[in-house]
Amino acid sequence: MTAIRTDRWIRLDGTTNTRDLGGLPTADGGETVRGRILRSDNLQTLSPDDVHRLVAEVRLTEVVDLRTTAEILLEGRGPLRDVDAVTHRHFTLLPERGRRTDVFAAEEEDAALIRAGLPADWAESLLPRQVTPGSDGELPAVRSYLGYLTDGAENVVAALHSLAAGGPGAAVVHCAAGKDRTGVVVALALAVAGVATEAIVADYAQTAEVIDALVAKLAASPTYAEDMTTRGVAHHTPRAESMRRVLDLLDERWGGPVGWLDQHGFGVDEQAALRARLRN
Template sequence: MTRWIDLEGAVNVRDLGGLPTNDGGRTRRGRILRADNLQGLTPGDVAVLVGELNLRHVVDLRSTAEVSLEGPGPLTFVPEVRHHHLTLFAEGGRHTDVEADTVDNTVDTTVDNTVDNTVDIDRVLPWADRALDEELRVTGFYFGYLRDRPDSVVAALRAMALDDGASLVHCAAGKDRTGVLSALALEIAGATRQAIVEDYVATGERLELILKRLRGTSTYQGDLDSRPADDHRPRPGNIEQFLSVLDERFGGPMGWLVQHGWTSADTEAMRARLRD
């Protein structure tokens, strides 16, 4: 059975269920989904997600600038669906998707017309800089999520584990930010490392379609047009390096999570969601 969920308005949607676990089982289907941007969902897509798949929680990892520029998506108008906006970037003041502005971090970004709503594409889609070690560069961005927003990482995982219907985690491409949160959720659930890596690289199967969608919006188009598609490919070494450094520095992803407030009850909730 395929884990892909084919929709008209999103191209990188799949189930975290059906993956092998360390004790010989499988992760449970229909509980946690991962996706790219949901702005283009059609009424038929909404019916599939909410009606057929019982979607009740959307975890949006995009920056405030991305959400503002893209506008509300169709699922924001569905009363049954609860939205959790949990950016993985440091935000504050006039700079909404770069380092927090510590001098002017009390500015009300909803009313102040000086707010910088540009999107830093290097952070949204980490580029493969051929002058640097690619794995170190990409995983450096991934550790930035943990460094800058541990609160969002933990809150996102808790929202993904809520048990009153299916949950879906997404960003823009559904590759990097979503890939990190999906890897952590699968690690908590006891999925094998090989399964976690295979899930991460599966986005590559839809890469051309993902980039075509992003090029269709002014939020991401400008920078994408000048870059080859292969620069964005999710390579196994990226997520392997990320997990191995967590192993070395914290005794594994669970060690990092516990240091940032994750509890045994949280672990039980995630395992109840994703384990058969």
């Protein structure tokens, strides 16, 4: 597997899996630009120093949140939500099972009412386990990722559109762990930017370097504790072959990631804007 630079990590007090998408090799011999798009696990526990660093030094102006409404309501407002200079956008890639889908309206209500508004099986909407038809023989992660591209296609495209249209500051795209839902959106963005396939796979797999700390962080939250403790670290560790297989299937079924985007409404102009954000 391609070795990629390890100095892309952004070490924060309140996250475990934050890194810059800059510094990745492109197929034409170039490199993606730093300080444009970051990927991360959730941002709920950022410290005041973290917020200052992201806003004042990294120049963060946009958060693209891929979690479900249930996750956001149960975790509560993160500290970046109180920063006027930072815009938040919400694009869930999983089926919404609660009555409430307007995060910004619902979070202002009483917490007890929010919880009462969630169905008995709300926890199932937190976890990336939906699958797409015809993927029975694939690895579990591959089946889930194909599910995002089927059931969550509209919001995958919306998240990429937000990244393409953003700026001039930096954006961060995240979910809970920053590896599954974030991994699929980031893989498509990097493919549009012309990043070499093996570098996309290596970036995805790099989360394995911090998986122990990441699982421990999520296990400390009541929202994720049961899944983290019952399934174990090995289950949650990203495997390079999972992302490689997804990219192979995109090639086989849609002519590659760009082909998938073409067929789902993310056209030439949007692709050019996203490529420019990561490359120019």
